[in-house]
Structure formats: C-alpha cells, structure tokens
Amino acid sequence: MENIASFQINHDTLLPGMYISRVDGDVITYDVRFVRPNTPPYLPTAAMHTIEHLVATFVRNSTHKDGIIYFGPMGCRTGFYFLVRGIDHADAIALMREAMAFTATFDGAIPGASQVECGNWLEHDLPEAKRWAAAQAAVLEDYAVERLEYPK
8 A cells, every 4th residue: 555645754853833734626734733743742632632622613613614624633642633625824824823822721611522512521631731732822823834844
C-alpha cells in the first residue's frame, strides 16, 4: 500500500502551530498541532475530548458555520484536524485563534457532555483543556498565512 500523505511529513521538524495538511477539491484540512511530535507530554485524553467538544461547538456556531466540516483529534494526541470549505486561510487561522481563546476562558457545562449526547461523557477535563487551549492560543497569536506550509 502507498504511504498516506500525513505520514510523509517529517515529524522531527514539526512544531506546534497550524498547517495545511491537504487540499481535496474545495475541502482544506488543517493540522492544528499542539505538541511537538514524539516529545511528551502529549495531550491528555480527557482534556483532548473537552477541547474537541468546545471547539467543534464554537466553530459550528461562528459566522463561518456553513463552511465547517469537522474538528477532531489526532490519534497520536499531538493535535487536531480542522476541515473547512469556502473559508480562506487567514479566516481559518483567525477562527482557530478565537476558538482557542473561547476554550481557554470557558466556564460552565461542557456542550454535548451528557450521557445521552456523548459516548464517553465521563471522560472530560475542563481545567486541563483550558490550560492546553491557552498555550495553543499563544502559539497562534501572531500566526500568519505564510506559516501554514509544513517545515521542510
């Protein structure tokens, strides 16, 4: 079998940030990397789960909601994939920056975190999610479109 595109990225040079992972027609997949690969600590599962719920809810309620396809975790626990359509790169960065700020300051009940709404509703960690989101917000603070290309 052919090696898929995401496995062809040199993970030894990848730093926290946001990158264009792939473009499939009009769908853009962004790699929203929180952790340098192979450099623990990795995102704790419960915090990752909470970030997923908060960011997915935020972006799907934003002015760009019609262009949101997916926001979800990477299995390696180093970040998330963010799939969009019809949103330019600068707006995607701004939206992710806003979503991280929202998550970092969120107080209240985690959206979709009840037994009837979530398949693992007991595994959430809001304080850790806020801490990781604040760190990622700092990474994206001055992020520019020119930085969306994977490092060589």
